[in-house]
Amino acid sequence: MSWRVRPCLFALPLLVLSVPSFAQVAWIKKYDDALRQAADQKKFVVLDISASWCPYCRKMAREVYPNKEFIDFSRAHVFMRFFLDTDAEGRRLGRKFNVRGFPTIVVLNVKGEEVGRLVGVRGTRKLIRDLEAIFDESSLYGDPQNEAPEPVQPERESTPAPVKAVPASSPSPKPAAESAPIKTEPKDPIADLEKxxxxxxxxxxxxxxxxxxxxxxxxxxxxxxxxxxxxxVLEKEPDNPGARELMKALDKMEHP
Structure with missing residues (x-):
């Protein structure tokens, strides 16, 4: 082998090591993991709930999230992304945070409390500006006065209160305790939506x-x-993009 070739061969591993791996947003897959990481690293959680058939969601996935400026920005906080129509965790979080349109981006503090949300499509710069505004105006740890009850309080105020108040004086706490899970709902999302x-x-x-x-x-x-x-939906809103995309998906399922 020629001595002139050897330096090139020795330099090749260094060149390979110097090439950065493909950068992307470090999406966290599980909600509890995201909250744990946010608490450990003192960061907000940014939760994107989308739908696979949503054209605006696809636009952001194609143009915003792969953008280097946004990827660099995302490293400062914890990011999650779910499809409400295909991810069980996405459906659960969609119900938990009452998502009513796509895409919806919910910002949470380290306790899992919502501190802000963005609804609708945005470009890279606009999304970064809007998220920064929420970060700047929000407390990472929530209201100190709410530390004891924590985020579970709103769900528990209505049910445990009567259960604790009645036991000493009346035999009616059992029915109250038994009815509590029914109020918690929704085991059947279709029945819940119909209601x-x-x-x-x-x-x-x-x-x-x-x-x-x-x-x-x-x-x-x-x-x-x-x-x-x-x-x-299409009878009332013929141009509804979500309904039109879902109809296309139905056509593909019924006539593959």
């Missing part, structure tokens, strides 16, 4: 709940029911 739709007053809320019902039926592979609900 909410029946009591909804606002037209836009009804349309959104109808679309969510279509999505819930789509997840359960109830193609006929999903098509019925999507059709109702």
């Amino acid at each position: 909410k739709l029946a009591s909804a007053q606002d037209g836009s809320e009804k349309n959104w709940l109808t679309l969510m019902l279509a999505l819930a039926h789509f997840e359960s592979q109830h193609w006929k029911e999903a098509r019925v609900y999507v059709g109702r």
Whole structure:
């Protein structure tokens, strides 16, 4: 081998090591892990809840999240991303944080309390600015006065209070305790959405709940029911992008 070739060969491993690996946002897969990491590293949690059929969500996934400026920005906090229609964790968090449109980005402090949210598509610079504004205006540790009750308090105020108040004087605590899990709901997301739709007053809320019902039926592979609900949305909003994308997905499922 020529002596002139050897320096090049020796330099090759150094060159390979110097090439950076493909950079991307370090998405955390589990909610509890994200909160733990946020507490350990003193960071906010940024939770993106999207849908696989949502065109605006795809646009952000294609143009914003791979952007180097956003990737560099994301390292300062903890980021999560779920699809409400395909991820069980996404469905759970969508219900927990009452997600009503896509994409929705929820910002949480280290206790898991919501401190801000963004709804709708944004470009890289706009998303960074809006998130920074939420970070600047929010407390990483929440309101000190709420430290004892913590974020679970809102759910527990209505049920345990009567249970603790009655035991000493009346035999009725058992029925109250037994009814508490029923109030917690929703084991069946379709039944829960139907109940909410029946009591909804606002037209836009009804349309959104109808679309969510279509999505819930789509997840359960109830193609006929999903098509019925999507059709109702499109009757009132023919240009609704989510409904149109879901209808396309239904066409593909029924006529692959």
